[in-house]
Amino acid sequence: MVHQYKNNGYNIVLDVNSGSVHVVDDITYDMVPLFEAHTKEEIRDKLKQSYPESDIFECYEEIQALAESGQLFTKDEYEDYIGQFKDRPTVVKALCLHIAHDCNLACRYCFAEEGEYHGRRALMTFEVGKAALDFLIANSGNRRNLEVDFFGGEPLMNFEVVKQLVAYGREQEKIYNKNFRFTLTTNGVLLNDEVMEFANQEMANVVLSIDGRKEVNDRMRPFRKGAGSYGLIVPKFQKFAESRHQEKYYVRGTFTHHNLDFSKDVLHLADLGFQQISVEPVVAEPKEDYALRQEDLPQLFEEYDKLAAEVIRRQREGKPFQFFHFMIDLEGGPCVAKRLSGCGSGTEYLAVTPWGDLYPCHQFVGSEPFLMGNVTEGVKNTQLQKEFKQCNVYAKEKCRDCFARFYCSGGCAANSYHFHGNITDVYDIGCQLQKKRIECAIMIKAALAEDDGQL
Amino acid sequence: MKHIKTLNTKKLQNTVKKGGCGECQTSVGNQSCENK
Numbered sequence: 001m002v003h004q005y006k007n008n009g010y011n012i013v014l015d016v017n018s019g020s021v022h023v024v025d026d027i028t029y030d031m032v033p034l035f036e037a038h039t040k041e042e043i044r045d046k047l048k049q050s051y052p053e054s055d056i057f058e059c060y061e062e063i064q065a066l067a068e069s070g071q072l073f074t075k076d077e078y079e080d081y082i083g084q085f086k087d088r089p090t091v092v093k094a095l096c097l098h099i100a101h102d103c104n105l106a107c108r109y110c111f112a113e114e115g116e117y118h119g120r121r122a123l124m125t126f127e128v129g130k131a132a133l134d135f136l137i138a139n140s141g142n143r144r145n146l147e148v149d150f151f152g153g154e155p156l157m158n159f160e161v162v163k164q165l166v167a168y169g170r171e172q173e174k175i176y177n178k179n180f181r182f183t184l185t186t187n188g189v190l191l192n193d194e195v196m197e198f199a200n201q202e203m204a205n206v207v208l209s210i211d212g213r214k215e216v217n218d219r220m221r222p223f224r225k226g227a228g229s230y231g232l233i234v235p236k237f238q239k240f241a242e243s244r245h246q247e248k249y250y251v252r253g254t255f256t257h258h259n260l261d262f263s264k265d266v267l268h269l270a271d272l273g274f275q276q277i278s279v280e281p282v283v284a285e286p287k288e289d290y291a292l293r294q295e296d297l298p299q300l301f302e303e304y305d306k307l308a309a310e311v312i313r314r315q316r317e318g319k320p321f322q323f324f325h326f327m328i329d330l331e332g333g334p335c336v337a338k339r340l341s342g343c344g345s346g347t348e349y350l351a352v353t354p355w356g357d358l359y360p361c362h363q364f365v366g367s368e369p370f371l372m373g374n375v376t377e378g379v380k381n382t383q384l385q386k387e388f389k390q391c392n393v394y395a396k397e398k399c400r401d402c403f404a405r406f407y408c409s410g411g412c413a414a415n416s417y418h419f420h421g422n423i424t425d426v427y428d429i430g431c432q433l434q435k436k437r438i439e440c441a442i443m444i445k446a447a448l449a450e451d452d453g454q455l
Numbered sequence: 456m457k458h459i460k461t462l463n464t465k466k467l468q469n470t471v472k473k474g475g476c477g478e479c480q481t482s483v484g485n486q487s488c489e490n491k
Binding site: 013017018019020021022023024025027028055058059062063065066070071074077078081085091093094143144145147181330331332333334335336337338339342343344348349406409442445446449454455 | 456458459460461465467470471473475477479480482488
């Protein structure tokens with residue numbers, strides 16, 4: 001399967017099943033769609049009005065050479081393989097610890113409903129957190145790299161327990177030959193020097209929530225009494241990012257129907273000095289005034305194109321920043337097994353509530369049909385676990401033949417459930433945005449390769 | 456090649472035999488394999 005498109009003056013041909021990316025001239029771009037179904041002579045007859053015969057035959061030979069070397073028109077022979085791969089015993093490698101079901105902000109789009117997740121306010125005790133880490137170690141099999149994300153609500157409302165759990169994890173990893181990777185998400189309200197120092201020592205990544213321009217951020221991320229949070233958090237986030245040497249963090253925002261010109265928010269964050277940025281589309285019920293709509297897509301596609309051009313421009317000017325959804329590793333990316341099996345929600349990755357209940361991921365927390373068990377007794381709902389285990393790219397009709405399947409892994413199970421009532425569909429608006437972002441990300445690679453003299 | 460410039464040499468089909476160790480981070484397009 002081949003996907004070809006034009007973007008920013010580049011003709012790009014993606015060989016989906018090998019992952020090979022080719023930047024081609026016009027004659028190749030016109031010949032690729034003809035190659036598999038026509039003879040060399042038929043192709044010559046179709047293209048001879050536009051190109052010299054010598055170029056046509058020369059180009060044909062180049063395409064043929066790539067096809068023979070497994071870099072073009074590669075077949076998808078992974079479906080049986082991924083089935084066998086998913087039959088292996090389930091191990092748990094990552095937990096999302098809901099360390100606080102409480103929040104000091106009242107963000108309008110928050111799926112956790114002011115941090116409470118459709119339930120009551122609660123803080124995780126050290127005992128529950130300790131049991132969660134014990135559960136993770138006991139169920140991790142021979143996996144060495146384990147991940148624990150401190151999430152909420154607002155995790156810093158329970159910072160003492162965060163510190164205690166990190167200390168406990170560091171003790172246990174020596175005993176069991178494991179390697180804990182701790183991460184933290186915060187809205188910044190309670191961020192201070194002590195937290196920064198601790199995070200810089202212990203957290204492999206921190207996520208700092210801010211939406212962009214002041215009016216955009218404060219409209220969606222107010223305190224409970226209505227005041228905006230921008231003025232309080234920006235200086236602290238700037239200090240935090242510098243203290244981490246501008247790496248191993250993201251400022252992370254959400255764009256909505258109210259700021260379809262979101263590229264301005266990304267660039268605002270870049271102009272504030274942040275170099276690791278993610279601004280992502282809101283996922284909301286269609287009834288919400290801020291929800292993205294199908295008719296918003298053309299403008300959003302334009303915004304991604306504008307942003308991609310700006311990423312290239314700033315890179316060339318020596319003022320680079322990373323945009324999370326444009327980051328793509330064409331040379332060292334993950335194996336096929338990883339690409340097709342996705343995030344591992346409900347199997348390798350679980351969320352833990354403050355009272356120790358297990359859910360497939362943070363977005364299912366509070367939805368009782370998805371309660372999987374608890375940290376003391378383990379996973380009890382093995383039928384649900386099995387459903388998530390079978391949820392891969394080939395289980396989703398809309399993904400099986402999609403060019404983006406090796407870059408998105410079939411999308412988010414929670415989004416599918418919230419829009420279609422099952423985990424094997426896709427959230428259609430998110431899917432279309434994802435495909436656009438992948439096209440932009442590959443185009444950026446082409447432009448930067450051209451700068452390096454590779455084209 | 457005159458008409459085609461290829462950006463990458465890694466081929467996904469070559470990761471089938473050696474892949475699947477599961478030691479990489481939870482995600483997929485931008486991460487790097489840590490067990491090459």
